[in-house]
Amino acid sequence: MADGSQDHPSTLAAQALGRVDPDTRAIIPPIHPSATYERASDGSYPGGRTYTRDHNPTYDQAEALLARLEGGDAALLFSSGMAAATTIFDTLDAGDHVIAPQQMYWTIRRWLEELVARGRIELDLVPNGDHVALKRALRRGRTRIVWVETPANPTCAITDIAATAELAHAAGARVVADSTLSTPVLCRPIEHGADLVMHSATKQLNGHADVLAGALVTARRDDLWDRIVHDRAYRGAVLGPFEAWLLLRGMRTLFLRVPHSAASAQLIAERLVAHPAVVEVFYPGLASHPDHAVAARQMSGGFGMLLSFRVAGGAAEARRVAGALRLFKNATSLGGVESLVEHRAPVEGPGTPVPDDLLRLSIGIEAVADLLADLDQALGRKSTN
Ligand code: PLP
Numbered sequence: 001m002a003d004g005s006q007d008h009p010s011t012l013a014a015q016a017l018g019r020v021d022p023d024t025r026a027i028i029p030p031i032h033p034s035a036t037y038e039r040a041s042d043g044s045y046p047g048g049r050t051y052t053r054d055h056n057p058t059y060d061q062a063e064a065l066l067a068r069l070e071g072g073d074a075a076l077l078f079s080s081g082m083a084a085a086t087t088i089f090d091t092l093d094a095g096d097h098v099i100a101p102q103q104m105y106w107t108i109r110r111w112l113e114e115l116v117a118r119g120r121i122e123l124d125l126v127p128n129g130d131h132v133a134l135k136r137a138l139r140r141g142r143t144r145i146v147w148v149e150t151p152a153n154p155t156c157a158i159t160d161i162a163a164t165a166e167l168a169h170a171a172g173a174r175v176v177a178d179s180t181l182s183t184p185v186l187c188r189p190i191e192h193g194a195d196l197v198m199h200s201a202t203k204q205l206n207g208h209a210d211v212l213a214g215a216l217v218t219a220r221r222d223d224l225w226d227r228i229v230h231d232r233a234y235r236g237a238v239l240g241p242f243e244a245w246l247l248l249r250g251m252r253t254l255f256l257r258v259p260h261s262a263a264s265a266q267l268i269a270e271r272l273v274a275h276p277a278v279v280e281v282f283y284p285g286l287a288s289h290p291d292h293a294v295a296a297r298q299m300s301g302g303f304g305m306l307l308s309f310r311v312a313g314g315a316a317e318a319r320r321v322a323g324a325l326r327l328f329k330n331a332t333s334l335g336g337v338e339s340l341v342e343h344r345a346p347v348e349g350p351g352t353p354v355p356d357d358l359l360r361l362s363i364g365i366e367a368v369a370d371l372l373a374d375l376d377q378a379l380g381r382k383s384t385n
Contacts, residue, residue, distance in 0.1 A: 009069050009184070010255035016248055017065050031245045032057045054233045058241035062248040063215075066205070069184035069254075070197050072217035074225065076232055077244055081180065081200025082107060083237035084214030088176060088196065089115060090235065091227050092144055096121055099137050099168075100147040101128040103157045105178065105200075106348040108147075128157035129291055131167060138171040148194070149178040150187070151295070153334070154308045154344050154360040155353070156282040158291035161298055165193025174224065180204075180335070181306050185258040187299045190219045203335025204305060206250035207257050211243045257337065257365055262302025264368040268361070269307045271372055277321075277379040279310040279357065306334050308344070308360045311379070315356040319343050322359055324378040327370055334362030339371055 004011075004018055012018075020027055037049040049055060059077050067075040078084040085108050089098070100112055102125045115121045124137040134146070146168040150159040165175045176196040177189035183204050189197050199205055201213035218225045232238060239247075262285075269283035284295035285303035295303055311318040321341075322330050328341040340362040345354045363371065 012065065012068055013254050014252055016061055016252055017068065019061055029058070029061050029245070029248065031241050033241050052241070053236050053238055056238070056241050056244065058244040059239065062244055062251065065248065065251060066184070066199075066215055067217055069188075069251075070179075070217040071184075071188050071190045072197065073220050075215055075217040076229065077201070077239045077247070078214035078216070078232065079237045079239050080212050081105075081198070081202060081214035082111070083235075084198050084200075084216050085178070086111060087228055087231055087235060087237065088145065088198070088216070089121065090231055091224060092121055094120060096145075097124070097139050097143040098122070098145045098147065099124045099126060099134065099143055099173070101126060101149060101152060101157065101159065103128050103152045103155045103353050104147070104149040105153045105180070106352065108149075108178070112147075128152055129159045129294070131160075131163055134164065134167055138167060138173065140171045143168070143171055143173040146173050146175050147178070148175060148189070149181075150189075150298075151181045151284050151304055151306065153181060153306065154282075154342075154358065156181075156284050156289070156304075156306065156308060158284050158289070158295045160291075160294045161187075161189050161192035161194055165195075169193070181304045182299060183254060183258050185255055186262065186301055186304060190217070192298055195219050196224075200335075201247055202333070204258060204261070205254065205335075206247045207253065207335060207337060208246075208250055209333060209336035209338070211246045211250070213239050213243055213247050258305070259301055260365050261305035261363045264365075264371065265305050265307050265361075265363040266303060267368050268363060268371060268375065269309075272307075272309050272375070275375075275379060277312050279312050281307065281309045282358075283307040305363045306360065307363070308358050310355055310357045311359060313357070315343075315345070318357045318359050321378045324380075325374055326377070327366060327374040328361065328378075334360075336362065337364045339364040339366060 035052045063075040126133040148159045174195040177194040178198045180200045197217040199215040201215045266285045272281045322343045328339045342360045344360045345356040
């Protein structure tokens with residue numbers, strides 16, 4: 001077959017679908033900074049484009065690649081992960097009901113709570129992966145969206161996407177999966193029944209902590225997708241062409257970076273479990289994680305670059321350890337090639353379900369022995385295995 005449909009996803013990513021520029025035969029695509037496009041003398045648009053807020057050609061290859069990697073029908077880039085997420089909630093009508101997990105990326109949870117306070121939506125927050133609670137919360141014909149984030153940031157709670165989709169679909173709701181922590185390398189939510197996949201492409205999709213971007217991928221082009229396409233252009237939360245180009249460049253190495261970081265995260269989690277200065281480790285790759293079996297079933301090739309752990313000695317000790325690390329940079333965000341640490345609860349503020357002694361680690365692509373040594377020196381005691 002000449003269309004590449006038999007190629008492994010890592011091949012598709014490395015070659016960005018194998019496209020070459022038809023005008024110049026360039027292997028690397030050009031960046032299109034033009035804000036506007038010329039009409040023909042009859043007033044038509046022979047290039048098929050009018051204005052960059054509607055669609056910029058620099059998006060095309062990145063969107064096509066992401067849709068392909070996720071097994072979706074189409075993808076759209078946004079100016080941030082939050083822009084992608086809030087665009088979905090903006091499609092709701094007044095009084096529509098949303099179900100989201102208690103543990104999830106805090107700004108999206110806060111945003112949902114603000115929409116409730118503004119009288120825009122009704123919301124139930126249910127324990128992650130609790131199907132009894134989900135079933136109880138679902139309102140047939142009223143619940144429009146069941147939001148899933150798996151693994152969840154920062155507690156690595158796991159949700160069974162297929163079981164969630166079965167319940168949500170039976171009640172007429174759509175499932176949206178924030179798959180930022182998985183990337184399509186480790187999990188493809190559409191294969192498990194999700195209707196939409198959302199990414200903070202700022203994280204591991206781009207992978208170099210130098211782009212703010214978001215993305216949505218749809219399982220099918222339906223009325224909701226048409227509305228999202230329309231709304232992106234009207235709301236104007238679009239990505240700059242330079243950022244789109246950088247994102248595509250980053251995605252080319254996705255299949256090298258993601259398994260590497262995940263393998264290091266697994267090793268670090270296993271070492272921290274046995275560390276005398278650590279109270280608890282949150283990582284779905286650990287057999288002791290309560291939903292390890294679900295994670296193992298719906299993820300493949302690793303369990304992600306993010307892990308969290310509680311430090312013996314409480315919040316003050318956690319803060320000290322974060323500051324004492326040398327290689328791990330004490331900074332927010334995740335998914336870059338350099339490892340980061342963050343004392344998380346103060347960032348999320350009052351009401352967060354995150355323990356106040358929790359440190360979140362984003363594992364990069366450094367030598368794992370160096371990262372382990374850095375953790376040992378900062379924790380002040382050597383691990384026992
Ligand atoms: N979803 C998750 C899981 C995240 O971690 C983040 C950001 O940290 C977002 C969404 C929001 O993405 P952005 O910062 O690109 O707006």
